[in-house]
Amino acid sequence: MPASEELKALLDKMPAVDQRGMFTDRYAPEQPRKDPKEAPDPAKEKERRETAERVMREQGMDKERIDAAIAEIQKMGRDGVLGLIDLLVPPGGGDDVKPHYALHALAIAVCKIEDKEPRQVFSEAVASQLGGTRPKGVQAYLCQELGVAGGKEVAPALGKLLTDEELCDWAIRSLVAIGDGAAEQLRAALPNATGKCRLAIIQNLGVVKDEKSVDALKAAAADQDREIRLAALWGLANIGDPGSVDLLLKAADAEPGWERIQATKACLMLAEKLLANRKDDAVKIYTRLRDTRTDPSEKYVKDAAEKAIASAK
Amino acid sequence: MASSISRRHFLKGSALGAGLLIVPRHVLGGPDQTPPSRKLGGALIGCGGRGGGTFGELSRMHGRGNDAKAPFTVERLADCDVRFADRADNKRTYTDFRRVVERKDIDLVAIGTPPHWHALISIAAMEAGKDVISEKPMTRFIAEGRAVVTAAHRYGRIFQVGTFSRYGESRQARNIQIHKAFMAGLIPKSDVVLHRKGGFKVKEWSGLVNVQPQPVPRNLDWDMYCGPSPLRPYHPHRVGGTHRGYWDYEGGGLTDMGQHHLDGLHWVYGRDMTSPVSSEPYAPPAHPEACGLWGWVEHTYADGLTLIIESGEWGKPYDRKQGKGINLDTLDEETKKKLAALPNPEPLVPFAEAVVTRRQGEGNDPESFHRTATILHLTNIAIRVGRKINYDPVKEQIVGDDEANRLVNQPMRAPWHL
Numbered sequence: 001m002p003a004s005e006e007l008k009a010l011l012d013k014m015p016a017v018d019q020r021g022m023f024t025d026r027y028a029p030e031q032p033r034k035d036p037k038e039a040p041d042p043a044k045e046k047e048r049r050e051t052a053e054r055v056m057r058e059q060g061m062d063k064e065r066i067d068a069a070i071a072e073i074q075k076m077g078r079d080g081v082l083g084l085i086d087l088l089v090p091p092g093g094g095d096d097v098k099p100h101y102a103l104h105a106l107a108i109a110v111c112k113i114e115d116k117e118p119r120q121v122f123s124e125a126v127a128s129q130l131g132g133t134r135p136k137g138v139q140a141y142l143c144q145e146l147g148v149a150g151g152k153e154v155a156p157a158l159g160k161l162l163t164d165e166e167l168c169d170w171a172i173r174s175l176v177a178i179g180d181g182a183a184e185q186l187r188a189a190l191p192n193a194t195g196k197c198r199l200a201i202i203q204n205l206g207v208v209k210d211e212k213s214v215d216a217l218k219a220a221a222a223d224q225d226r227e228i229r230l231a232a233l234w235g236l237a238n239i240g241d242p243g244s245v246d247l248l249l250k251a252a253d254a255e256p257g258w259e260r261i262q263a264t265k266a267c268l269m270l271a272e273k274l275l276a277n278r279k280d281d282a283v284k285i286y287t288r289l290r291d292t293r294t295d296p297s298e299k300y301v302k303d304a305a306e307k308a309i310a311s312a313k
Numbered sequence: 314m315a316s317s318i319s320r321r322h323f324l325k326g327s328a329l330g331a332g333l334l335i336v337p338r339h340v341l342g343g344p345d346q347t348p349p350s351r352k353l354g355g356a357l358i359g360c361g362g363r364g365g366g367t368f369g370e371l372s373r374m375h376g377r378g379n380d381a382k383a384p385f386t387v388e389r390l391a392d393c394d395v396r397f398a399d400r401a402d403n404k405r406t407y408t409d410f411r412r413v414v415e416r417k418d419i420d421l422v423a424i425g426t427p428p429h430w431h432a433l434i435s436i437a438a439m440e441a442g443k444d445v446i447s448e449k450p451m452t453r454f455i456a457e458g459r460a461v462v463t464a465a466h467r468y469g470r471i472f473q474v475g476t477f478s479r480y481g482e483s484r485q486a487r488n489i490q491i492h493k494a495f496m497a498g499l500i501p502k503s504d505v506v507l508h509r510k511g512g513f514k515v516k517e518w519s520g521l522v523n524v525q526p527q528p529v530p531r532n533l534d535w536d537m538y539c540g541p542s543p544l545r546p547y548h549p550h551r552v553g554g555t556h557r558g559y560w561d562y563e564g565g566g567l568t569d570m571g572q573h574h575l576d577g578l579h580w581v582y583g584r585d586m587t588s589p590v591s592s593e594p595y596a597p598p599a600h601p602e603a604c605g606l607w608g609w610v611e612h613t614y615a616d617g618l619t620l621i622i623e624s625g626e627w628g629k630p631y632d633r634k635q636g637k638g639i640n641l642d643t644l645d646e647e648t649k650k651k652l653a654a655l656p657n658p659e660p661l662v663p664f665a666e667a668v669v670t671r672r673q674g675e676g677n678d679p680e681s682f683h684r685t686a687t688i689l690h691l692t693n694i695a696i697r698v699g700r701k702i703n704y705d706p707v708k709e710q711i712v713g714d715d716e717a718n719r720l721v722n723q724p725m726r727a728p729w730h731l
Contacts, residue, residue: 015597017522017523020519020521021521021522021523022519022520022521022522022558022603022605023519023522023600023603023605023606024515024516024519024605024606025606025627026516061597061605061606061627062597063596063597063598063628066597066598067598070598091524091525091526091545091546092525092526092546095523097522097523100522100601101522101598101600101601104598104599104600104601105598108598108599108697108698108699109598109699111698111700111714111716111717112698112699112700144543144601145601147719147724148601148716148719149716169543169544169726169727170543172724172727173543173724173725173726174724176724177719177723177724178719179715196727199727199728200726200727203727203728203730204724204727206730207724207730227727227728230728231727231728231730234730256415256417257415258411258412258414258415261414261415261437261440261441262440264440265440268467272467297417297442298442299442300442300468300469300470301442301468303469304467304468304469307469
């Protein structure tokens with residue numbers, strides 16, 4: 001939906017980029033003098049200050065002016081959101097400083113309102129623009145903003161992007177930030193995911209502690225790709241799956257190096273999670289690590305395991 | 314025999330004091346050799362502006378007098394930086410810190426990267442058995458700090474942050490008494506108002522709001538630079554000092570300078586084991602990617618203590634409460650007696666000494682640094698969401714505001730995670 005004239009007028013109240021390329025109210029810096037020791041011209045200084053103050057009031061980081069304009073955009077509901085999105089361009093695609101900032105300020109504003117409807121209107125409007133023909137750079141930004149203000153209602157829209165190489169990372173991080181509904185989307189996308197999308201999904205199934213994905217993670221723990229294996233091992237540990245004890249201990253027998261370090265970490269994490277309700281399994285992990293870390297370079301692991309065994313008694 | 318006794322194992326049993334520094338050569342080294350325990354292998358990860366200084370901290374003996382010498386020397390065996398993409402040999406120079414921490418000859422790691430990497434590399438190094446000094450701020454968000462503390466405890470590693478204001482503050486007699494009073498719970502309710510204004514370099518470390526993509530330089534591994542943060546189009550302002558102006562890597566001048574300004578004050582007023590329960594901002598709406606202007610944030614602790622952090626660079630000055638210290642002379646007699654009976658805290662233990670004794674002591678431990686960083690992050694969260702937030706300092710979660718709570722534990726880009 002094209003931005004209305006009303007919306008454009010409100011966007012004019014967003015801050016202007018200053019002479020540093022920032023929002024730091026540096027609109028009329030002092031002009032360099034031929035002789036730095038020479039005192040500044042009082043008249044010119046006064047004019048400079050007054051100009052800076054005026055520009056700041058009209059275009060600078062004036063909280064009241066910006067908040068008021070955002071409140072008016074918020075009242076426009078879905079049309080306001082879509083109008084802003086229509087003005088967005090991908091990075092390098094032109095100047096969208098004001099709508100870019102306004103959309104985020106709006107995301108923040110709707111989260112402040114006690115009534116949940118404005119937030120829902122905002123996030124559903126943003127989510128409706130995913131997966132279509134908008135440039136990927138714009139969709140990435142929309143995903144980011146859903147991570148700010150989105151709720152469970154936008155999980156399916158984000159879920160559609162989980163196998164898109166350019167957008168999966170943006171979508172996944174926002175899904176996980178929202179939390180509610182994330183596991184279902186990640187699980188559904190996994191069978192068709194490849195490459196970095198697959199890695200991100202596997203890792204984040206562990207982040208959200210999705211117990212329904214334990215079998216999938218166990219399978220991934222034997223993957224040819226080391227990053228996939230490590231993500232799966234960590235995920236199983238973070239979930240605290242007692243059925244993964246032997247699998248993790250076997251993985252921790254890897255040759256010295258990063259994989260062994262990370263698999264050992266997964267073992268220790270799992271043991272900590274099992275200590276309260278499955279002490280025998282936890283002690284099994286610690287005992288195995290204690291007994292197998294005989295090289296002086298791994299004494300710190302042995303010491304950690306011994307300390308844990310002593311505490312468990 | 315020498316090969317079967319690790320130098321750490323031997324030193325663990327040694328007493329504190331001058332005798333600690335003398336290791337029998339017949340145990341740990343042959344004739345005419347520097348005992349291995351006197352020389353440790355070090356690595357610098359993040360070799361930019363602060364790198365050399367941070368590496369030097371591995372053997373500094375803060376708080377032990379100007380003539381104090383470290384109980385070991387550190388040999389710099391590896392330099393790692395994502396800007397070595399065109400010359401990394403994976404023997405002396407690296408771009409991937411994982412190859413560095415895998416090395417068995419590295420004992421100590423100094424981290425001088427931008428802050429979005431501080432926690433992950435600290436944790437990885439400790440998982441690999443190394444002790445760590447990290448540049449400040451300790452972390453980029455709150456959950457990272459808890460993960461670092463957990464890793465240090467899990468692996469029994471020494472971890473410190475390169476800020477030193479608490480050394481000076483913790484040696485002043487009056488500060489010691491205030492610290493004791495708060496730490497012992499002798500002041501259950503406090504009307505202290507601490508007001509830190511200025512010195513946060515807000516405008517200096519703001520970000521560009523119209524970043525136009527540029528080609529990635531040949532020497533830079535941009536994917537690795539971004540690491541856990543979003544992979545955005547490259548721009549030189551996002552790298553090399555000016556990275557401070559972006560939420561992706563830091564939190565503006567506040568997090569760059571805040572750990573220095575607040576650390577000592579934190580120790581004095583016994584805040585090392587807790588955090589504020591509310592944080593209220595006065596700031597314009599924040600930009601989504603670029604750090605920018607803010608006015609102040611008022612933090613309140615459960616015991617009533619107020620901490621105001623004010624930039625002095627935007628908006629109307631803070632005028633709600635007057636600054637107010639504590640006058641121990643006004644304590645009742647019974648409380649004064651209890652205070653007088655309490656022993657003074659041990660002097661803070663510098664990193665080099667902690668490496669040898671395997672004791673960090675109270676006040677210079679990961680939890681303390683994490684709690685100071687937490688104030689900075691709560692300040693920024695309040696600024697970014699533009700509203701008062703309530704915080705549970707035990708669960709380390711923002712209460713009653715799911716959207717704000719998303720900034721406590723920010724999802725990372727795969728394969729990176731806490």
